[in-house]
């Protein structure tokens with residue numbers, strides 16, 4: 001595989017951008033090798049600067065649920081751009097997307113648009129703190145909520161693989177207000193809430209953990225958290241930046257039938273443009289300025305290009321619920337194929353899948369939270385990653401990221417991927 005142009009760009013990039021990338025996981029640090037510079041993408045395929053083609057299992061970390069360069073999304077963005085890319089004043093598109101979301105998601109009465117998932121989660125905990133008058137928040141080890149200071153306390157994803165469980169630059173003052181529990185461990189949450197009685201403003205969680213591989217909630221976990229939040233007057237924040245509109249149009253809340261007080265969105269909501277959002281119960285959202293006292297603002301929030309892209313994608317998904325069934329079918333074939341290949345060659349593994357999110361851990365398990373996820377064989381994953389890449393399959397370049405499928409994937413793409421996986425496994429085991 002010729003990657004000369006990527007190599008050249010990476011060399012230039014390293015001189016002028018920290019690590020050569022604008023988000024750490026892109027640097028391939030946990031798998032080694034040269035990051036590939038992408039030139040274009042269409043449907044389920046990525047093309048790098050050297051013209052190599054890959055089947056994409058990142059989907060831009062989620063947004064490309066219907067594939068890249070989706071014609072209606074591209075058209076909407078191009079049309080809107082002709083009439084200016086930002087006004088700094090409200091627009092019709094913002095009303096329409098807010099109406100679409102609030103009318104589709106029970107419990108989201110009002111919603112505020114921001115520019116990233118990070119911003120959404122930072123803002124959500126600020127509102128929860130303002131609303132409750134309490135300062136502490138509880139998060140789960142291995143769950144990622146963006147790079148806000150309050151979350152970089154044993155954060156997952158990028159921070160995890162880089163071996164920085166918490167980041168320098170975050171003050172000890174901030175750190176002391178973040179409490180950490182193990183995902184899927186209800187007893188521990190109860191212990192923490194009891195030990196910090198009347199001090200915890202919010203529990204924030206990924207309802208399906210997707211930033212330490214993919215770990216679904218155990219039966220009763222979300223319901224239990226809901227009950228604990230009610231008992232202790234704690235705001236329950238579901239971070240659906242990854243799962244929202246992906247595992248179901250209504251997100252994890254719809255699948256598990258548990259309603260949060262606040263929900264954060266990102267990724268799919270912007271169809272690949274920089275968007276995040278937080279929303280929830282009217283009485284909490286009315287704490288947000290200018291209605292209420294909790295300050296939160298954004299010069300480019302509700303940007304017309306981003307709103308046009310997001311609105312177009314969300315409308316399509318709402319009108320075509322069969323997309324989710326198709327994705328589920330494709331994902332389940334892939335999951336079964338992975339499982340068969342690993343079982344056939346006696347490779348220790350734990351696989352989870354929820355809809356079009358799949359995570360493979362190369363360990364005997366059990367994997368129910370971070371301490372289990374951490375046991376995955378990272379070197380083995382690195383070999384899988386490169387073996388797949390050589391065979392034209394682009395997996396997330398980290399053992400702690402889920403695979404994200406797009407409905408642009410064909411059955412041929414799925415079988416190509418499974419053949420590549422079997423060949424890669426055999427290659428690794430024979431060397």
Ligand SMILES: *Cc1c(COP(=O)(O)O)cnc(C)c1O
Pocket residue numbers: 115116117118119121144145146147206210211239240241242266267276
């Ligand atoms: C990606 C992600 C974020 C952060 O979103 P950004 O747009 O990268 O800031 C927050 N929470 C979850 C669950 C995510 O997957």
